[in-house]
Amino acid sequence: LIQFENISKVYQMGLELVHALRDITLSIRKNEYVSIMGPSGSGKSTLMNIIGCLDTPSTGKYFFKQYDVSDMSDNELADIRNKEIGFVFQTFNLLPRATALKNVELPLVYSGVNSSKRKEIAQQLLEGVGLGDRITHKPNELSGGQRQRVAVARALANNPSIILADEPTGNLDSKTGKEIMILFNKLWEKGNTIILVTHEEEIAHYSHRIIRLRDGLVESDEKNGNP
Amino acid sequence: LIQFENISKVYQMGLELVHALRDITLSIRKNEYVSIMGPSGSGKSTLMNIIGCLDTPSTGKYFFKQYDVSDMSDNELADIRNKEIGFVFQTFNLLPRATALKNVELPLVYSGVNSSKRKEIAQQLLEGVGLGDRITHKPNELSGGQRQRVAVARALANNPSIILADEPTGNLDSKTGKEIMILFNKLWEKGNTIILVTHEEEIAHYSHRIIRLRDGLVESDEKNGNP
Ligand SMILES: Nc1ncnc2c1ncn2[C@@H]1O[C@H](COP(=O)(O)OP(=O)(O)OP(=O)(O)O)[C@@H](O)[C@H]1O
Ligand SMILES: Nc1ncnc2c1ncn2[C@@H]1O[C@H](COP(=O)(O)OP(=O)(O)OP(=O)(O)O)[C@@H](O)[C@H]1O
Ligand SMILES: [Mg+2]
Numbered sequence A, B: 001l002i003q004f005e006n007i008s009k010v011y012q013m014g015l016e017l018v019h020a021l022r023d024i025t026l027s028i029r030k031n032e033y034v035s036i037m038g039p040s041g042s043g044k045s046t047l048m049n050i051i052g053c054l055d056t057p058s059t060g061k062y063f064f065k066q067y068d069v070s071d072m073s074d075n076e077l078a079d080i081r082n083k084e085i086g087f088v089f090q091t092f093n094l095l096p097r098a099t100a101l102k103n104v105e106l107p108l109v110y111s112g113v114n115s116s117k118r119k120e121i122a123q124q125l126l127e128g129v130g131l132g133d134r135i136t137h138k139p140n141e142l143s144g145g146q147r148q149r150v151a152v153a154r155a156l157a158n159n160p161s162i163i164l165a166d167e168p169t170g171n172l173d174s175k176t177g178k179e180i181m182i183l184f185n186k187l188w189e190k191g192n193t194i195i196l197v198t199h200e201e202e203i204a205h206y207s208h209r210i211i212r213l214r215d216g217l218v219e220s221d222e223k224n225g226n227p
């Protein structure tokens, strides 16, 4: 499903080069449940952004369902991002002037779902993350963990087959965090592919494979014996 | 040092009332090391914002060093916020167009420190959180955990005697998170007062007292036997 061959990502800062990813080769199959761990700054979000077609590598090849992503048009990439992939961002990226409901509706607007159906789907998703009584709140009228949960609900709006979640429980107490992980488990059981970035071992243990990054490289890539 | 008497905070949303804090009475003495825990949405950040003089309660009294905060002028409050309290925000609140260095310098600009001294202090603080090689990066050129650490460094710029940190390790791997906690420990040993919000029990166990909120009320307030 997802294949990286010698992927690197380098930023130029004046005279200095920052190697966010150095040389990543890995593949992820359909319906896998993978966690990505590693120190702060090791390249996890950069990796997720490339997988999610939000960023392009500096060198190397990315094959999505066996198609070379670098050959795809902007429209094809936009379609993948909107319909196939649900992305929970590490910093949420909610529209500040829209309500929780409108924020979750946004991917459904892009995929052409009619207004009353959109509201119904968005309402259900927000109830599913415990925010049924917060749908009219804007992001600055929500707690940090509530914003995080709106970001999770929005990622699921188009029923994507691949869920990319960058630290989805970082702002949640353990009980609320578990509720989100139970939700992801159910999505995985339905055949979806889940890729999580987390720095909490307890959260990584819901997954079946743990990839650890260090300094832009894969340090280890192992099955998780007891999910 | 900090005394709350029957503090409440209520938001009006159309016809609905949201009780972020319902009735909080507590006191925190100088050089205490307190953690505040509780479910997502239970009122932790709201409590911190009132302590930090960034928000006012709807009812109740807040005494800061025995002065009634509601009687203070805007200038007096600004002085407290700038010189006495260092605040690490749950969502960092960095200036997006300024470098890490300039972001950390900002409180020193307000307190009138000269330019070369500011740079030196800001540089040292960033090295102290492991970001010596990232001082010229802007927030969007930093990882989530790096932005969080810039927010920590900025909170310490004016050498405040009270540190309020709202989930300071939420985006950090455990090793980097421990480095921040060691830093806070050192600050506490120097006589400062530390108030942390966290949802991780391991982090709360660095403190000496754990206050747990639920639904805008104090559910429990206990000494931590083994910090
Ligand atoms: N401006 C506002 N208008 C309306 N409701 C608000 C506003 N700000 C916060 N709230 C509500 O007040 C409650 C408490 O929010 P607060 O941010 O203090 O929670 P928290 O304990 O910090 O949660 P988290 O762990 O998720 O960060 C939440 O239910 C939130 O929806
Ligand atoms: N636009 C950019 N310009 C320069 N350097 C960048 C840029 N974006 C990221 N970096 C650097 O690339 C490295 C990897 O960043 P990335 O966000 O992938 O880390 P991460 O593993 O997600 O970290 P965290 O756990 O803190 O979120 C970091 O050292 C960061 O400073
Ligand atoms: Mg990241």
Ligand SMILES: [Mg+2]
Pocket: A143, A144, A145, B044, B045, B046, B090, B166
């Ligand atoms: Mg909060």
